[in-house]
Amino acid sequence: MAYFINHVHIRAKYPEQSAKWYEKHFDCKTISSKEVIPGTITIAMEAGGDTRLNISSQPEGSSDTTRPAELNILGLEHFGFGTDDIEADITRFKNSGVRIVLPSTTIPGGAKIAFIEGPDQVLIELVQSP
Numbered sequence: 342m343a344y345f346i347n348h349v350h351i352r353a354k355y356p357e358q359s360a361k362w363y364e365k366h367f368d369c370k371t372i373s374s375k376e377v378i379p380g381t382i383t384i385a386m387e388a389g390g391d392t393r394l395n396i397s398s399q400p401e402g403s404s405d406t407t408r409p410a411e412l413n414i415l416g417l418e419h420f421g422f423g424t425d426d427i428e429a430d431i432t433r434f435k436n437s438g439v440r441i442v443l444p445s446t447t448i449p450g451g452a453k454i455a456f457i458e459g460p461d462q463v464l465i466e467l468v469q470s471p
Contacts, residue, residue: 348385348393349420351463354405356396359460360384366434366459367422369394389422410442410458419456421466427453430467 353359363369369386372393377383383397399405408414424430427445434457435441442456442464451471459465 346392348395349388350395350397351461352399352403353396353461354399355460356382356384356398359396360386362460363388363394363396366437366439407462410440410456410462410464412443412456412464414464419464419466421468424467424469427455427467427469431455431457 351359357374360369360371360374363386364371367388369388371384371386373385374382377397378400381398381400383395386394386396388394410419412418431441431445440458442458443454445453445455445467447453453469453471455467457465457467
């Protein structure tokens, strides 16, 4: 059986605000917003490929504990978006007040990467192929 990544799922205090951020910065499109787990809302978004981005509210009684968006944290550290112009993206993010965790860096093989902090302290990588 062949497996593939179906979606990336983010838990958010304010899922509607988070969804608007991904719409603004990555042209994601909301495809549905519904109660999946009782008492929560899940917003499913197209993110420019086959993998969906899901953003859900917290179930009642959940912890508000978060961890900073930083490199080298155990567990799910980050997810990435491909881009054709990482330098322009970084400038746009800086001008929008988005925290740049790691500026544009060229890695072996010629690809460029950078890391930003999204809503809900999510670490997001930008990747520009050589």
